[in-house]
Amino acid sequence: MALSPNPFTPTFGKRPHVLAGRNDLLQEIEYALRTGGGDPNLCSLFVGSRGVGKTVLLSYVASEAAKYGWVSANVTARPGMLEDILERATEAADSYVKAQGRARLTSITVSALFGATWEYRDPKSGNWRTRMNRLLDTLEEHGIGLLITVDEVDPTLSELIDFAAVYQHFVREDRRIALFMAGLPANVSALLSDKTASFLRRAAQHQLGRIEDEDVAVAFRETIESSGKTIEDDALNEAVSAADGFAYMMQLVGFRTWQAVGERDVIEKEDVFRGAKSARNDFIDGVVKKTCEELSDGDLAFLEAMMPDGGASSKLADIAKRMGKTANYVRVYKTRLLEQGVIAARRRGEVTFEMPWLYEYLVEKV
Numbered sequence: 585m586a587l588s589p590n591p592f593t594p595t596f597g598k599r600p601h602v603l604a605g606r607n608d609l610l611q612e613i614e615y616a617l618r619t620g621g622g623d624p625n626l627c628s629l630f631v632g633s634r635g636v637g638k639t640v641l642l643s644y645v646a647s648e649a650a651k652y653g654w655v656s657a658n659v660t661a662r663p664g665m666l667e668d669i670l671e672r673a674t675e676a677a678d679s680y681v682k683a684q685g686r687a688r689l690t691s692i693t694v695s696a697l698f699g700a701t702w703e704y705r706d707p708k709s710g711n712w713r714t715r716m717n718r719l720l721d722t723l724e725e726h727g728i729g730l731l732i733t734v735d736e737v738d739p740t741l742s743e744l745i746d747f748a749a750v751y752q753h754f755v756r757e758d759r760r761i762a763l764f765m766a767g768l769p770a771n772v773s774a775l776l777s778d779k780t781a782s783f784l785r786r787a788a789q790h791q792l793g794r795i796e797d798e799d800v801a802v803a804f805r806e807t808i809e810s811s812g813k814t815i816e817d818d819a820l821n822e823a824v825s826a827a828d829g830f831a832y833m834m835q836l837v838g839f840r841t842w843q844a845v846g847e848r849d850v851i852e853k854e855d856v857f858r859g860a861k862s863a864r865n866d867f868i869d870g871v872v873k874k875t876c877e878e879l880s881d882g883d884l885a886f887l888e889a890m891m892p893d894g895g896a897s898s899k900l901a902d903i904a905k906r907m908g909k910t911a912n913y914v915r916v917y918k919t920r921l922l923e924q925g926v927i928a929a930r931r932r933g934e935v936t937f938e939m940p941w942l943y944e945y946l947v948e949k950v
């Protein structure tokens with residue numbers, strides 16, 4: 585008998601079957617896309633650590649936007665992104681018109697709309713801004729807005745800085761345009777400190793973090809049940825606690841558990857134990873190690889000074905003492921690590937490890 589297809593999606597950038605949580609945020613964004621105009625959410629930054637669900641959110645929002653009359657150009661911040669925005673926008677506009685064509689534009693053919701009149705297809709006719717203006721004009725004539733999404737914000741990419749500068753003009757010119765960007769906290773804050781990109785400081789910043797346990801539970805259950813299995817209550821609780829509110833971890837736990845269950849229809853606690861164990865290793869490889877590689881020596885020294893507290897909360901005063909540094913020095917690293925979603929500060933003067941398995945990984949490493 586064939587095994588039923590595994591419905592979990594532990595792959596970066598892959599849309600999950602059920603999007604867990606994020607309801608309030610999505611509502612805000614949806615409202616902005618519906619009303620348009622000066623809503624500050626039309627220029628939004630999604631910020632969070634690796635695996636938190638930024639890319640998925642960008643692609644979800646882009647596909648929702650189509651319902652409200654926006655076409656989207658989805659790109660990654662890398663050399664060539666400006667050309668890519670033009671190409672993707674054209675492509676999206678073409679397919680939007682094809683889809684809407686029958687209902688709204690009965691007498692006009694797609695090629696009449698987007699073929700002959702769209703000179704921006706000729707790369708020699710004007711610079712990027714000129715060609716974008718032409719594209720935006722044409723879209724506007726048909727009541728369509730352009731949403732640009734930029735993933736993996738990279739503050740060292742000059743094209744991104746140029747883009748931000750030009751985008752500012754589109755906003756000033758009152759164009760029907762929206763921009764959603766996503767990136768790791770350190771990269772976003774570096775971008776915002778660039779003078780040329782300073783207008784982005786006014787963008788709505790959305791910190792993505794843990795998803796509520798109840799939302800994770802609902803998403804687990806729906807994903808499982810829509811794919812022909814069920815899960816026992818205590819097994820579900822176990823899965824939720826293993827996921828620990830982390831989007832990527834949730835998919836890993838689900839995926840590995842589904843593997844452990846094999847052909848059986850009911851997921852039991854034992855299956856989740858086995859699944860969570862392999863998920864933990866995947867998570868360390870995919871997230872924890874990579875995050876540690878990106879930390880500075882000072883960041884790592886700070887984390888090391890937290891270790892003697894055994895993974896429970898650490899007092900900043902103790903950390904300073906162990907590092908042999910002043911409170912001010914320590915505060916700098918605390919802020920950096922907080923920003924990166926590595927630690928959390930739930931009580932005054934104290935910090936805890938925020939990223940799952942980070943403490944365990946560091947224990948094993950030293």
Ligand SMILES: Nc1ncnc2c1ncn2[C@@H]1O[C@H](COP(=O)(O)OP(=O)(O)O)[C@@H](O)[C@H]1O
Nearest residue numbers: 594595596597604635636637638639640831832
């Ligand atoms: N809201 C969510 N609910 C459930 N799974 C999610 C959610 N957001 C992301 N995921 C899953 O988490 C993983 C990481 O998502 P991704 O968007 O690539 O993260 P990021 O871009 O922040 O590194 C993927 O496996 C994806 O399927």
Ligand SMILES: [Mg+2]
Nearest residue numbers: 596597638639
């Ligand atoms: Mg991503």
